[in-house]
Amino acid sequence: MNIFFHFSITGFSNSYLIGGDEGGDAVLVDPGVMDKELLNLIEENGYYVRYVLLTHRHDAHVGGIRIINRIYQTEVYANTMTILDSPVHSVSDGEEFFLGDIRVKAIQVPGHTSDSLVYQIGNALFTGDVLLSGKIGSTTTELSRSLLIRSIMEKLFNLNESCMIFPGHGPPSTLKAEKFFNPDIHLGLNHGQHG
Amino acid sequence: MFAYIPCETDGCTHPAVTGSPCCLLHAPDPEKTKRDLLEVLEKTRSLHSSTLTGAEIRDRDFTGCRFSACNLSRNLFINCDFSGSYIQLSFFDFSKFLHCTFQDINIKYGVFAGSEFSSCSFADSDIFHTNFLGISARNCAFDDSDLYYSTFIQSQLEFVSYTDCNLNRVDFSSSRRNNVNFKYSNYEEAVFTRD
Numbered sequence: 319m320n321i322f323f324h325f326s327i328t329g330f331s332n333s334y335l336i337g338g339d340e341g342g343d344a345v346l347v348d349p350g351v352m353d354k355e356l357l358n359l360i361e362e363n364g365y366y367v368r369y370v371l372l373t374h375r376h377d378a379h380v381g382g383i384r385i386i387n388r389i390y391q392t393e394v395y396a397n398t399m400t401i402l403d404s405p406v407h408s409v410s411d412g413e414e415f416f417l418g419d420i421r422v423k424a425i426q427v428p429g430h431t432s433d434s435l436v437y438q439i440g441n442a443l444f445t446g447d448v449l450l451s452g453k454i455g456s457t458t459t460e461l462s463r464s465l466l467i468r469s470i471m472e473k474l475f476n477l478n479e480s481c482m483i484f485p486g487h488g489p490p491s492t493l494k495a496e497k498f499f500n501p502d503i504h505l506g507l508n509h510g511q512h513g
Numbered sequence: 514m515f516a517y518i519p520c521e522t523d524g525c526t527h528p529a530v531t532g533s534p535c536c537l538l539h540a541p542d543p544e545k546t547k548r549d550l551l552e553v554l555e556k557t558r559s560l561h562s563s564t565l566t567g568a569e570i571r572d573r574d575f576t577g578c579r580f581s582a583c584n585l586s587r588n589l590f591i592n593c594d595f596s597g598s599y600i601q602l603s604f605f606d607f608s609k610f611l612h613c614t615f616q617d618i619n620i621k622y623g624v625f626a627g628s629e630f631s632s633c634s635f636a637d638s639d640i641f642h643t644n645f646l647g648i649s650a651r652n653c654a655f656d657d658s659d660l661y662y663s664t665f666i667q668s669q670l671e672f673v674s675y676t677d678c679n680l681n682r683v684d685f686s687s688s689r690r691n692n693v694n695f696k697y698s699n700y701e702e703a704v705f706t707r708d
Contacts, residue, residue, distance in 0.1 A: 321582070323602060323622050325642065330662075330682075441517035451626070452646045452666030452684065480517060480528065482604065482624075488684075489644040489664060492586075492606050495626035499647030499667040501687040501707075 319420065321442065321484070322359055326351040329378025331486055334444060335359060335367075336420065343368035343418050346392075347437065347444045348486055352382030357389070369417040372396035372406070373446025374434045379486055393417075397426060397433040409435060425473050429466020430455030436474065443493070444484050449474060451483070451491040454502040467503060518564075528584060531563040538567060554578060606644075675700075 322335040328351045335356075337344030341364025349356070349370060360367060367390040372380055380401050386392060387404055395407045395415075409415070411426035423438040427448045434455070437444040447455035449470055457463040479494035496503065518529045520536035527536035533546045540546040547568045554560045558577055564584040571591045575598055583603040590608060596616040600623045607627040618638045626646040636656045643663040651671045659679040668688045676696045680703035687707070 321602065323642075325662075451644045451664050452687075478517075478526070480526070488662060489642040490602070490604075490622055490624055491626055491644050491646060492604065492624060495606055495624070495644070495646055498627060501667055 319440070320363070322363070324356045324359055326353065326356075326378075329381070331378040332484070332488075333382070334484055335363075335365065336439065337363065337365045338419070341365055345369045345371060345417050345420060345439075346386070347371045347484075348373055348379040348446060349382035349386055350378045350380070352385035352389075356382070366390060367392055370394045371417075371422070371437050371444065372401060372435075373437065373444060373448070373486060374431045375401060376431065376447065379446060395422075395424075397424070397435045427466070427469040427473055429457055429462050429469055438477070438481075441478065441480060442482050442484060443474065443477070445474075446486040449483060449496060449500075450485040451488050451496070452500055452502075453488075454500070470503065528564045528566060530565050536567065537565070 320337055320339060324333040324335065331350040333349050333356060334347040335344055344365035344367055346367045367386060370386065370392050372394065375398060383402050383404050393407055394401065394404055395409050397409055398406055399408055400406055409424040414423045420439060425436040425438060427434050427436050430447045434446055434448050436448055454466055454470065457466055475497055477493060479497060481493040483491040483493060483496065520527050520529050520539055521534040522539040525536060525539060527538065529535055530537055530546050531550055533540055537543045537546060550563060550565050559579040560583050562582045566584060566587045569589045570593060573593045575593060575595045577597045579599045580603045581601045586604050586606045586608060588608045590610045590613050592612045594614045595618055596614050598618050600620040602622045604624045605628060606624050609629045610633050611631050613633045615633065615635045616637055620640045620643050623643040625648060626644045628648050630648060630650040630653050632652045634654045635658055636654050638658040640658055640663055641661050645663060645665045645668055647667045649669045650673050654674045655678055656674050656676040660683045661679055662682045664684040665688050666684050666686055670688060670693050671691045674694045675698050676694055678698040680698050680700050684704040686704055
Protein backbone atom coordinates (compact mmCIF):
# COMPACT_ATOMS: atom_id res chain seq x y z
CA MET A 319 0.00 0.00 0.00
CA ASN A 320 1.30 3.45 -0.92
CA ILE A 321 0.38 6.77 0.63
CA PHE A 322 0.92 9.95 -1.33
CA PHE A 323 0.65 13.49 0.00
CA HIS A 324 -0.93 16.33 -1.88
CA PHE A 325 -0.79 19.85 -0.50
CA SER A 326 -3.28 22.47 -1.61
CA ILE A 327 -2.26 26.07 -1.14
CA THR A 328 -5.93 27.11 -1.45
CA GLY A 329 -6.79 25.91 2.03
CA PHE A 330 -3.25 25.00 3.11
CA SER A 331 -4.68 21.52 3.47
CA ASN A 332 -3.45 17.99 2.88
CA SER A 333 -5.07 15.32 0.76
CA TYR A 334 -3.89 11.74 0.78
CA LEU A 335 -3.98 9.23 -2.03
CA ILE A 336 -3.83 5.60 -0.97
CA GLY A 337 -3.41 2.75 -3.38
CA GLY A 338 -1.64 -0.48 -4.18
CA ASP A 339 1.76 -0.92 -5.74
CA GLU A 340 0.33 -1.82 -9.14
CA GLY A 341 -2.16 1.00 -9.60
CA GLY A 342 -5.87 0.27 -9.77
CA ASP A 343 -8.56 1.44 -7.40
CA ALA A 344 -7.44 4.05 -4.91
CA VAL A 345 -8.74 5.91 -1.88
CA LEU A 346 -8.56 9.68 -1.64
CA VAL A 347 -8.76 11.30 1.78
CA ASP A 348 -10.00 14.88 2.12
CA PRO A 349 -9.84 16.21 -1.46
CA GLY A 350 -9.84 19.90 -0.58
CA VAL A 351 -9.05 20.90 -4.12
CA MET A 352 -9.00 18.80 -7.24
CA ASP A 353 -6.25 20.45 -9.21
CA LYS A 354 -4.01 19.44 -12.06
CA GLU A 355 -1.23 18.38 -9.72
CA LEU A 356 -3.48 15.97 -7.84
CA LEU A 357 -4.92 14.64 -11.07
CA ASN A 358 -1.41 14.01 -12.38
CA LEU A 359 -0.50 12.24 -9.14
CA ILE A 360 -3.49 9.94 -9.57
CA GLU A 361 -3.04 9.25 -13.25
CA GLU A 362 0.74 8.88 -13.28
CA ASN A 363 0.48 6.18 -10.65
CA GLY A 364 -2.19 4.34 -12.60
CA TYR A 365 -4.90 4.89 -10.04
CA TYR A 366 -8.66 5.24 -10.33
CA VAL A 367 -10.26 7.08 -7.41
CA ARG A 368 -12.94 4.63 -6.44
CA TYR A 369 -13.36 5.77 -2.83
CA VAL A 370 -13.27 9.08 -1.01
CA LEU A 371 -12.99 9.43 2.76
CA LEU A 372 -13.97 12.75 4.29
CA THR A 373 -12.83 13.53 7.83
CA HIS A 374 -15.24 16.48 8.21
CA ARG A 375 -17.31 18.90 6.16
CA HIS A 376 -15.10 21.99 6.08
CA ASP A 377 -14.55 23.32 2.61
CA ALA A 378 -10.75 23.08 2.74
CA HIS A 379 -11.18 19.31 2.90
CA VAL A 380 -14.20 18.64 0.68
CA GLY A 381 -13.97 21.35 -1.97
CA GLY A 382 -12.73 19.00 -4.70
CA ILE A 383 -15.63 16.54 -4.40
CA ARG A 384 -17.72 17.86 -7.28
CA ILE A 385 -14.87 17.73 -9.78
CA ILE A 386 -13.77 14.31 -8.60
CA ASN A 387 -17.28 12.99 -9.10
CA ARG A 388 -17.22 14.24 -12.67
CA ILE A 389 -14.01 12.41 -13.44
CA TYR A 390 -14.44 9.21 -11.44
CA GLN A 391 -17.36 7.17 -10.20
CA THR A 392 -16.63 7.31 -6.53
CA GLU A 393 -18.13 6.16 -3.27
CA VAL A 394 -17.88 8.90 -0.67
CA TYR A 395 -17.74 8.13 3.04
CA ALA A 396 -18.32 10.62 5.86
CA ASN A 397 -20.20 11.10 9.09
CA THR A 398 -23.13 12.80 7.36
CA MET A 399 -25.72 12.11 4.66
CA THR A 400 -24.65 14.55 1.95
CA ILE A 401 -21.65 16.74 1.19
CA LEU A 402 -22.03 19.54 -1.36
CA ASP A 403 -25.13 17.84 -2.76
CA SER A 404 -23.22 14.59 -3.27
CA PRO A 405 -24.66 11.48 -1.67
CA VAL A 406 -22.51 9.98 1.03
CA HIS A 407 -22.17 6.59 2.67
CA SER A 408 -22.79 7.60 6.25
CA VAL A 409 -20.24 6.14 8.63
CA SER A 410 -20.66 5.88 12.37
CA ASP A 411 -18.29 5.70 15.30
CA GLY A 412 -16.37 2.43 15.51
CA GLU A 413 -17.61 1.19 12.15
CA GLU A 414 -15.22 -1.00 10.20
CA PHE A 415 -15.52 -1.50 6.48
CA PHE A 416 -13.52 -2.50 3.44
CA LEU A 417 -12.66 -0.31 0.50
CA GLY A 418 -11.50 -2.97 -1.91
CA ASP A 419 -8.71 -4.70 0.00
CA ILE A 420 -8.18 -1.79 2.38
CA ARG A 421 -9.67 -2.18 5.82
CA VAL A 422 -10.85 1.08 7.39
CA LYS A 423 -12.02 1.85 10.89
CA ALA A 424 -13.87 5.11 11.56
CA ILE A 425 -13.42 6.79 14.93
CA GLN A 426 -15.66 9.71 15.77
CA VAL A 427 -13.77 12.47 17.57
CA PRO A 428 -16.08 15.48 17.97
CA GLY A 429 -15.05 18.95 19.06
CA HIS A 430 -13.58 20.66 16.02
CA THR A 431 -16.81 19.78 14.23
CA SER A 432 -19.61 17.52 15.35
CA ASP A 433 -19.06 15.24 12.35
CA SER A 434 -15.27 14.83 12.67
CA LEU A 435 -13.98 11.35 11.96
CA VAL A 436 -10.51 9.86 12.22
CA TYR A 437 -9.91 7.00 9.80
CA GLN A 438 -7.55 4.21 10.82
CA ILE A 439 -5.99 2.21 8.01
CA GLY A 440 -3.47 -0.24 9.39
CA ASN A 441 -1.03 1.78 11.45
CA ALA A 442 -2.01 5.08 9.85
CA LEU A 443 -4.46 7.58 11.31
CA PHE A 444 -5.99 10.20 9.01
CA THR A 445 -6.98 12.75 11.59
CA GLY A 446 -8.33 15.67 9.57
CA ASP A 447 -8.37 18.71 11.85
CA VAL A 448 -8.83 16.75 15.06
CA LEU A 449 -5.16 16.24 15.84
CA LEU A 450 -2.35 18.06 14.07
CA SER A 451 1.35 18.04 14.72
CA GLY A 452 1.78 19.94 17.97
CA LYS A 453 -1.80 21.21 17.98
CA ILE A 454 -5.40 20.22 18.17
CA GLY A 455 -8.12 21.49 15.87
CA SER A 456 -9.66 24.89 16.45
CA THR A 457 -12.87 25.05 18.42
CA THR A 458 -15.49 27.74 18.91
CA THR A 459 -16.10 27.35 22.63
CA GLU A 460 -14.28 26.16 25.72
CA LEU A 461 -16.80 23.37 26.00
CA SER A 462 -16.05 22.05 22.53
CA ARG A 463 -12.32 22.36 23.20
CA SER A 464 -12.73 20.31 26.34
CA LEU A 465 -14.76 17.77 24.40
CA LEU A 466 -12.11 17.55 21.71
CA ILE A 467 -9.27 17.01 24.18
CA ARG A 468 -11.25 14.38 26.05
CA SER A 469 -12.14 12.61 22.81
CA ILE A 470 -8.51 12.57 21.69
CA MET A 471 -7.37 11.20 25.03
CA GLU A 472 -10.05 8.50 25.15
CA LYS A 473 -10.24 7.42 21.55
CA LEU A 474 -6.81 8.04 20.03
CA PHE A 475 -4.24 8.03 22.81
CA ASN A 476 -5.17 4.47 23.78
CA LEU A 477 -4.11 3.21 20.35
CA ASN A 478 -0.66 1.80 19.59
CA GLU A 479 1.65 4.80 20.02
CA SER A 480 3.61 3.80 16.94
CA CYS A 481 0.58 4.87 14.87
CA MET A 482 1.44 7.45 12.27
CA ILE A 483 -0.67 10.59 12.07
CA PHE A 484 -1.58 12.11 8.72
CA PRO A 485 -3.37 15.35 9.53
CA GLY A 486 -5.48 17.71 7.46
CA HIS A 487 -2.92 20.49 7.83
CA GLY A 488 0.82 20.52 8.40
CA PRO A 489 3.37 17.74 8.59
CA PRO A 490 2.78 14.13 9.62
CA SER A 491 3.51 12.91 13.12
CA THR A 492 3.24 9.94 15.42
CA LEU A 493 0.90 9.28 18.29
CA LYS A 494 3.86 8.91 20.62
CA ALA A 495 5.21 12.33 19.68
CA GLU A 496 1.83 13.96 20.20
CA LYS A 497 1.40 12.28 23.57
CA PHE A 498 4.78 13.58 24.69
CA PHE A 499 4.90 17.02 23.17
CA ASN A 500 1.56 18.37 22.01
CA PRO A 501 1.18 21.52 24.13
CA ASP A 502 -2.54 21.87 23.42
CA ILE A 503 -3.17 18.51 25.05
CA HIS A 504 -0.90 19.25 28.00
CA LEU A 505 -2.36 22.71 28.50
CA GLY A 506 -5.82 21.26 28.37
CA LEU A 507 -4.91 18.76 31.06
CA ASN A 508 -3.27 21.40 33.22
CA HIS A 509 -6.36 23.55 33.07
CA GLY A 510 -8.46 20.63 34.21
CA GLN A 511 -10.29 20.38 30.94
CA HIS A 512 -10.12 16.62 30.92
CA GLY A 513 -11.95 14.27 33.24
CA MET B 514 4.29 0.65 2.80
CA PHE B 515 3.85 1.52 6.44
CA ALA B 516 2.64 -1.98 7.13
CA TYR B 517 3.31 -2.37 10.81
CA ILE B 518 4.85 -5.81 11.20
CA PRO B 519 5.57 -6.38 14.85
CA CYS B 520 8.50 -8.39 16.12
CA GLU B 521 7.47 -12.05 16.37
CA THR B 522 8.78 -12.25 19.94
CA ASP B 523 5.95 -12.60 22.43
CA GLY B 524 5.16 -9.34 24.15
CA CYS B 525 7.48 -7.24 21.99
CA THR B 526 5.79 -4.24 20.42
CA HIS B 527 8.73 -2.97 18.40
CA PRO B 528 8.48 -3.26 14.63
CA ALA B 529 10.39 -6.01 12.88
CA VAL B 530 13.40 -4.95 10.84
CA THR B 531 12.77 -5.25 7.11
CA GLY B 532 13.98 -8.66 6.00
CA SER B 533 13.74 -10.13 9.48
CA PRO B 534 10.83 -11.44 11.57
CA CYS B 535 12.28 -9.73 14.66
CA CYS B 536 13.20 -6.33 15.92
CA LEU B 537 16.87 -5.59 16.36
CA LEU B 538 16.70 -6.40 20.05
CA HIS B 539 15.45 -9.93 19.44
CA ALA B 540 17.26 -10.71 16.19
CA PRO B 541 19.62 -13.71 16.51
CA ASP B 542 22.40 -11.62 14.97
CA PRO B 543 21.49 -7.93 15.34
CA GLU B 544 24.67 -6.68 13.68
CA LYS B 545 24.09 -8.80 10.60
CA THR B 546 20.41 -7.84 10.46
CA LYS B 547 21.36 -4.18 10.56
CA ARG B 548 24.27 -4.61 8.17
CA ASP B 549 22.14 -6.42 5.58
CA LEU B 550 19.66 -3.54 5.34
CA LEU B 551 22.33 -0.86 5.32
CA GLU B 552 24.17 -2.70 2.55
CA VAL B 553 21.05 -2.54 0.42
CA LEU B 554 20.95 1.18 1.01
CA GLU B 555 24.61 1.69 0.26
CA LYS B 556 24.46 -0.35 -2.95
CA THR B 557 21.22 0.99 -4.39
CA ARG B 558 21.42 4.44 -2.71
CA SER B 559 17.71 4.07 -2.12
CA LEU B 560 15.50 2.78 0.66
CA HIS B 561 11.76 2.45 0.18
CA SER B 562 9.15 1.18 2.58
CA SER B 563 11.76 -0.18 4.99
CA THR B 564 12.03 -0.37 8.75
CA LEU B 565 15.10 -0.24 10.98
CA THR B 566 14.67 1.01 14.53
CA GLY B 567 16.75 0.95 17.68
CA ALA B 568 20.08 0.74 15.83
CA GLU B 569 23.39 2.50 16.28
CA ILE B 570 24.56 3.72 12.88
CA ARG B 571 28.01 5.19 12.79
CA ASP B 572 30.29 6.76 10.15
CA ARG B 573 28.00 6.02 7.19
CA ASP B 574 27.90 7.77 3.85
CA PHE B 575 24.30 8.34 2.85
CA THR B 576 25.04 11.16 0.43
CA GLY B 577 22.56 11.37 -2.39
CA CYS B 578 20.40 8.58 -1.02
CA ARG B 579 16.63 8.45 -1.38
CA PHE B 580 14.47 7.53 1.59
CA SER B 581 10.76 7.11 1.04
CA ALA B 582 8.11 5.65 3.32
CA CYS B 583 10.72 4.44 5.80
CA ASN B 584 10.53 3.94 9.53
CA LEU B 585 13.95 4.78 10.95
CA SER B 586 12.84 5.91 14.38
CA ARG B 587 14.74 5.47 17.67
CA ASN B 588 18.11 5.14 15.95
CA LEU B 589 21.43 6.66 16.99
CA PHE B 590 23.24 8.25 14.04
CA ILE B 591 26.83 9.30 14.70
CA ASN B 592 28.95 11.08 12.12
CA CYS B 593 26.66 10.17 9.23
CA ASP B 594 26.50 12.18 6.03
CA PHE B 595 23.07 12.68 4.48
CA SER B 596 24.17 15.50 2.20
CA GLY B 597 22.27 15.78 -1.04
CA SER B 598 19.76 13.18 0.06
CA TYR B 599 16.07 13.08 -0.62
CA ILE B 600 13.75 12.16 2.23
CA GLN B 601 10.05 11.82 1.63
CA LEU B 602 7.39 10.71 4.06
CA SER B 603 9.85 8.98 6.37
CA PHE B 604 10.02 8.75 10.10
CA PHE B 605 13.16 9.48 12.14
CA ASP B 606 11.32 10.31 15.35
CA PHE B 607 12.94 9.86 18.75
CA SER B 608 16.37 9.38 17.20
CA LYS B 609 19.70 10.95 18.10
CA PHE B 610 21.93 12.64 15.58
CA LEU B 611 25.49 13.49 16.61
CA HIS B 612 27.83 15.26 14.20
CA CYS B 613 25.64 14.50 11.19
CA THR B 614 25.40 16.47 7.98
CA PHE B 615 22.17 17.12 6.11
CA GLN B 616 23.58 19.74 3.77
CA ASP B 617 21.73 20.42 0.52
CA ILE B 618 19.06 17.93 1.49
CA ASN B 619 15.48 17.78 0.25
CA ILE B 620 12.98 16.69 2.89
CA LYS B 621 9.24 16.58 2.38
CA TYR B 622 6.86 15.34 5.04
CA GLY B 623 9.67 14.07 7.25
CA VAL B 624 9.18 13.34 10.93
CA PHE B 625 12.00 14.06 13.39
CA ALA B 626 9.75 14.65 16.37
CA GLY B 627 11.34 14.01 19.73
CA SER B 628 14.82 13.67 18.25
CA GLU B 629 18.07 15.11 19.56
CA PHE B 630 20.52 16.92 17.33
CA SER B 631 24.02 17.90 18.34
CA SER B 632 26.47 19.62 16.01
CA CYS B 633 24.43 18.94 12.89
CA SER B 634 24.01 21.00 9.75
CA PHE B 635 20.94 21.35 7.56
CA ALA B 636 22.35 24.23 5.55
CA ASP B 637 21.29 24.98 1.97
CA SER B 638 18.35 22.64 2.19
CA ASP B 639 14.68 22.44 1.25
CA ILE B 640 12.80 21.16 4.27
CA PHE B 641 9.05 21.33 3.68
CA HIS B 642 6.19 20.20 5.90
CA THR B 643 8.64 18.51 8.23
CA ASN B 644 8.00 17.76 11.84
CA PHE B 645 10.59 18.82 14.42
CA LEU B 646 8.09 18.76 17.27
CA GLY B 647 9.78 18.54 20.64
CA ILE B 648 13.33 18.25 19.32
CA SER B 649 16.37 19.18 21.28
CA ALA B 650 19.01 20.88 19.13
CA ARG B 651 22.39 22.24 20.15
CA ASN B 652 25.07 23.75 17.91
CA CYS B 653 23.09 23.19 14.75
CA ALA B 654 22.63 25.19 11.57
CA PHE B 655 19.73 25.52 9.18
CA ASP B 656 21.30 28.44 7.32
CA ASP B 657 20.17 29.31 3.79
CA SER B 658 17.34 26.80 3.92
CA ASP B 659 13.69 26.85 2.99
CA LEU B 660 11.68 25.52 5.93
CA TYR B 661 8.18 26.18 4.61
CA TYR B 662 5.38 24.90 6.86
CA SER B 663 7.72 22.91 9.10
CA THR B 664 7.14 22.83 12.80
CA PHE B 665 9.46 23.30 15.77
CA ILE B 666 6.70 23.43 18.37
CA GLN B 667 7.85 22.61 21.90
CA SER B 668 11.47 22.34 20.76
CA GLN B 669 14.54 23.26 22.77
CA LEU B 670 17.02 25.15 20.65
CA GLU B 671 20.45 26.23 21.86
CA PHE B 672 23.06 27.83 19.61
CA VAL B 673 21.00 27.12 16.52
CA SER B 674 21.28 29.25 13.43
CA TYR B 675 18.49 29.99 10.96
CA THR B 676 20.35 32.66 8.99
CA ASP B 677 18.81 33.66 5.67
CA CYS B 678 16.03 31.09 5.80
CA ASN B 679 12.50 31.08 4.49
CA LEU B 680 10.45 30.76 7.68
CA ASN B 681 7.03 31.21 6.09
CA ARG B 682 4.46 29.32 8.22
CA VAL B 683 7.20 27.76 10.34
CA ASP B 684 5.90 27.24 13.85
CA PHE B 685 8.18 27.91 16.81
CA SER B 686 5.41 28.29 19.38
CA SER B 687 6.12 26.89 22.84
CA SER B 688 9.78 26.50 21.92
CA ARG B 689 12.67 27.47 24.20
CA ARG B 690 15.35 29.39 22.34
CA ASN B 691 18.78 30.32 23.65
CA ASN B 692 21.28 31.94 21.29
CA VAL B 693 19.15 31.27 18.23
CA ASN B 694 19.93 33.40 15.20
CA PHE B 695 17.27 34.43 12.66
CA LYS B 696 19.34 37.05 10.87
CA TYR B 697 18.24 37.85 7.30
CA SER B 698 15.31 35.45 7.63
CA ASN B 699 11.63 36.38 7.31
CA TYR B 700 10.84 35.54 10.92
CA GLU B 701 7.83 37.87 10.80
CA GLU B 702 6.14 35.18 8.71
CA ALA B 703 6.87 32.49 11.27
CA VAL B 704 4.69 31.70 14.27
CA PHE B 705 6.10 32.22 17.74
CA THR B 706 3.03 32.49 19.93
CA ARG B 707 -0.27 30.72 20.17
CA ASP B 708 -3.49 32.61 19.45
